Amino acid sequence: MRIVVGMGSCGIAAGAKDVYQAICAIKKTDDDFTVGVTGCIGMCFLEPIVDIYDDKKNLLHRMGNVRVKDVALIVQALRENNPDRLAPLCITPENADFLKKQTRIALQHCGVIDPTDINDYLASDGYQALQKVLKSMMPEEVIEEIKISGLAGRGGAGFPTWFKWDAARKAPSNTKYMICNADEGDPGAYMDRAVIEGDPHSLIEGMLIAAYAIGAQDAMVYVRAEYPLAIIVLEDAIKQALDKGFLGQNILGSGFSCNIRIKAGAGAFVCGEETAMLESLEGKRGMPRLKPPFPAEYGYNGKPSNINNVETFANIAWIINNGGKKFAALGTEGSKGTKVFALTGKIKRGGLVEVPMGMTLREIIFDIGGGIRKDKEFKAVQIGGPSGGCLPASLLDTTIDYKALNATGAIMGSGGMVVMDSSTCMVNMAKFFLDFTAKESCGKCTHCRLGTKRMLEILSRITEGKGKEGDIELLEELSYAIKDGSLCGLGQSAPNPVLTTLNYFRDEYEAHIVDKECPAKECTELLVYAILADKCTGCTLCARKCPTGAIHGEAKKLHTIDQDACIKCGQCVDLCRFAAISIEGGSRHADN
């Protein structure tokens, strides 16, 4: 038997390392089980996760939210061969459904194999696709297979992968580069990190097949600096692949040579844009280039280059092994295969979800994700990060499909899916994204540099209760100007969060501007704190602790809040033992 602990970044953050060390500490040499690690299975809401496998690698038990104090019991149960004792720790069938409703291709090995040991990958048919390609396929045949599969870039734009490869293959040059975009900058998306940490060899194998297809001998992975564990795991995997002869000179005796280097990003969101990434790889400020020429003609150091996202590469080996047709059988007319989403926010079961294209948002959020925390009402789902949009409940039956999502004003993007309930203010959410894009704009295009700043100012004043008539129209005008006047995807899509919230939640903007009210009760400046006469006991606690002395009242008598002095810090609400302080979204209600 084998005990396996999920040690992805999020598992470790939830305490997996302590659990792993505790198991190792009490394991005796004569114990009849081994201890191992794996990456992220995607059931992040259950971390730390401990699995028990039999010797034939069948999963016997999966335990969630395991604490160090549970370790003794787990080890004891295995020693006594008494699995019943594990039952209280095992995940519920309901939670197990989270995985059952998924179709895993890019994530097929994540949380299953040991990412630190290449032999585990090899035992799961690892590097079979590479061997097949090198021994029996011409580069053109590889590209044709990818064309049949219908695979489109998973980084956000959804451009057909085969087309880019074909263009790079046909570009005349002896030196070409294969580049992996692992600069996963969209806040709320982390599937690329999970793939690198949990299945680094599938990335390496995908990159090698792509390099062979376009004729590149040099490959690079541009990884975000915020992912230290991913860099360590990938470095180690590259070393092991070199030792086994899957990388380097004359790979598997085929005459094809390719090396992979890691370049750590330095924290700039715009570097996820492919031409900005090229500039950054060349050691410059990461500012996008004018296209054309496209990277397939003029890329890294002016040579033909191809750039794909981590998730795209993670699909390649599966497509070669199983055939492009099988991949194309999944999904919809215009969007083939599966897509990984990072389901987060106010969701019950948050984590990584890989589903066939064509599934509806409702199925992902409610059937897989289990719905909203505390069974609150669903309000919106944000898809596609700062370039995407917020979709309301009425659009929950939208299918996962590039075209269908674009029609709503959101985008597929890299797959961030942040779910919100009634406590999230949509104006504040739009402001949050504009704050992000205004900071991350590289400054090259005036519309993006200044336009996002002006939009942020307008949104800020709206959330502070200083919104003016005409602000909504001004936001719309600026949005379209920025879209037209920006060179790269960052600027072209930066207004999307504002446009979609204006489209679907316009009443919330109007409430802020006209009624000076925040319906979600999130915008601090607009809130009104009041003391409820029927609940206040006059204990004086709030009056004594109020930092600005805004609360007045005698002992055992009703207290009142001086609205002019109140700074809306919320301390009185936390302090009050009688729930006597009410919060209203605006003065209109408080006056009544």
Place this chain on the structure above:
Amino acid sequence: MNDCKCKMNNDLSLIKDVLLEYGNTSSNTITILQKTQEIYGYLPVDVIYHIAARIGSTPAKVMGVATFYNQFNFQPVGKYLIMLCQGTACHVNGSQRIEKAICEELKIKDGETTPDGLFTIKNVACLGCCSLSPVMMIDGETYGYLTPEKTIKILNDFRKRGQKTCEL
């Protein structure tokens, strides 16, 4: 320059090996700056001049690259760098409350360092641990499901650890 805390007489030999390995081309500028920051904890001005001369660039160009990226610091940072995630999921799950708790506890604002040199706080875009939001990273370690109370407890643990190493 009166407020500048950078030392202007840094030991340039510390990055000798880095420059030997990467200094042959300006396309390694970012890697060199990253390794330099690992050594000094930040990018001192005199070291930037030295790097520029060695890679055949100008201080303005190197500085231009360095200031473009969020990772680089131009002032000494604390022993423990708190990277507080302000990604979408963390925002939705209350990262502002965590920021408020940290800033009140340490009496510093985003980007500042405590007078004892123990902590620096930096807001970052997304640490990719969204399912555990709100999260922060200190010393490469991620802490999830933060509440103001839990955050302050973690800070106190680091404070104890930091003071202990100072005594040794």
